[in-house]
Amino acid sequence: MTLRSILALSFTIDQIQRNYGLDPAPILARHGMRKDQFDGNAVISQADELAILSDLFIDLSHDPLAAVKIGSTFGLSGYGAYAMMLMSCSTVYESIQLGIRYQEMSYLFSKISFELDGENASIILTPYRVPEHLHRFVIDRDVAGTFQFLNLMQTMIGQHTHPLEICIPYPKPLEAEFYEKQFQCPVKFGTDVIRFLIPGDILKKTLPNANTTALTLYRQQCDELLSKRSQVNNGTLAERVKHHLEMFKEELPAIKDCAESFSSSERQFRRDLKEEGTTYQQLLDKVRSEKACKLLDNSKTSVEQIALLLGYTESAAFIRAFKKWHGITPAQYRKR
Structure with missing residues (x-):
C-alpha cells in the first residue's frame, strides 16, 4: 500500500507552531510519533496524516482561514523529486500530465485530473472523503497549496497571470472576500470539485x-x-482503518472512499484486509457498535437519532444490527 512523504505534514506543523504557538509534541505523541523522526525519507499514509490533522484542527478551529494561510506558504522544497521532475519537463502541458501520472507523490487529499475547454483549461481536484469537521480545512489546504505551486511554476516561465476562476466545493463562507483577495481572481463556492480555470495558451509555454x-x-x-513506500509496514491495516473510521462523527465512508484514503484501489484494499483475517464490513460494524454503546451510555440521544448518526436510513435496520452485535436491543442495553 503506497504511502506519502511526511514533508507536507512536517511543514504544516511548523507553520502551525510558528503562527499559532501550538506545541505539536503532545499530539504527535498520541500517534506514536516525534518531530525529530521527520526527515526527507519518512512516510505516512493519508489516513494517518488525516488523524494528526484532525487533532491539530481542534486548536485551530477559532481561525477558519488557518488552512489557506498555511497552504499559501508551501514551497517547492516540500515536493522533493516530484517538483524537480515537473520542472525538468519541456512544456507546461507535459508537466501537468506528468504531475497527474505521479500524483501519489503530492500531499493532496484529492484526485488530480485535467480538462481542455475551448481556449481555456481546467486543473481539477476531486476531494477524497474526509470527516465533516475537516472538510473545509483539507480543501483549503489543497486549494492554497496548489495555487502556490502554480504560481511558483509560472514565475519560472516569466508569467504572472492568475487563474481565470477557482471553484471550491463547499458553501460560500462568511470569509469569501478573503479568498478572492488571496487568490486574486473570482472564486466560486458550492461546486462539486475544486477547479482551477487557466488560459489555454499557458500550456504551450516552455520551461527554462x-x-x-x-x-x-x-x-x-x-x-x-513509490516502490519503497509500497513496501513499508507501519502497523496492521485493520488497526489503522479502524482508527480512521473512528474520526467520522456521522455517516462512515464507503469502502471505495476509505481505500482512496489509504492510497489503494478498492480491490487491493479488500485483499489486504482479507489477508489480515477481517473485512471492511466487520470493521464498520465494530466502530458502529462502539460508537452506539458510547452514545447509549453517555447521552440521552434517541435510538432514532443514533441510527442516523451512524449512517442508517431507518432505525429498524440499526436495531437489528445492534441486536446482532450484542444480543439485545439498544433500548434494552440503555435500561441495563
Missing part, C-alpha cells in the same frame, strides 16, 4: 529548466520512492 536527462533521472527517483 527543461532537460531530458534530468527528467529521466527524477522520474527514476520518483519510481524508486
Whole structure:
C-alpha cells in the first residue's frame, strides 16, 4: 500500500507552531510519533496524516482561514523529486500530465485530473472523503497549496497571470472576500470539485529548466520512492482503518472512499484486509457498535437519532444490527 512523504505534514506543523504557538509534541505523541523522526525519507499514509490533522484542527478551529494561510506558504522544497521532475519537463502541458501520472507523490487529499475547454483549461481536484469537521480545512489546504505551486511554476516561465476562476466545493463562507483577495481572481463556492480555470495558451509555454536527462533521472527517483513506500509496514491495516473510521462523527465512508484514503484501489484494499483475517464490513460494524454503546451510555440521544448518526436510513435496520452485535436491543442495553 503506497504511502506519502511526511514533508507536507512536517511543514504544516511548523507553520502551525510558528503562527499559532501550538506545541505539536503532545499530539504527535498520541500517534506514536516525534518531530525529530521527520526527515526527507519518512512516510505516512493519508489516513494517518488525516488523524494528526484532525487533532491539530481542534486548536485551530477559532481561525477558519488557518488552512489557506498555511497552504499559501508551501514551497517547492516540500515536493522533493516530484517538483524537480515537473520542472525538468519541456512544456507546461507535459508537466501537468506528468504531475497527474505521479500524483501519489503530492500531499493532496484529492484526485488530480485535467480538462481542455475551448481556449481555456481546467486543473481539477476531486476531494477524497474526509470527516465533516475537516472538510473545509483539507480543501483549503489543497486549494492554497496548489495555487502556490502554480504560481511558483509560472514565475519560472516569466508569467504572472492568475487563474481565470477557482471553484471550491463547499458553501460560500462568511470569509469569501478573503479568498478572492488571496487568490486574486473570482472564486466560486458550492461546486462539486475544486477547479482551477487557466488560459489555454499557458500550456504551450516552455520551461527554462527543461532537460531530458534530468527528467529521466527524477522520474527514476520518483519510481524508486513509490516502490519503497509500497513496501513499508507501519502497523496492521485493520488497526489503522479502524482508527480512521473512528474520526467520522456521522455517516462512515464507503469502502471505495476509505481505500482512496489509504492510497489503494478498492480491490487491493479488500485483499489486504482479507489477508489480515477481517473485512471492511466487520470493521464498520465494530466502530458502529462502539460508537452506539458510547452514545447509549453517555447521552440521552434517541435510538432514532443514533441510527442516523451512524449512517442508517431507518432505525429498524440499526436495531437489528445492534441486536446482532450484542444480543439485545439498544433500548434494552440503555435500561441495563
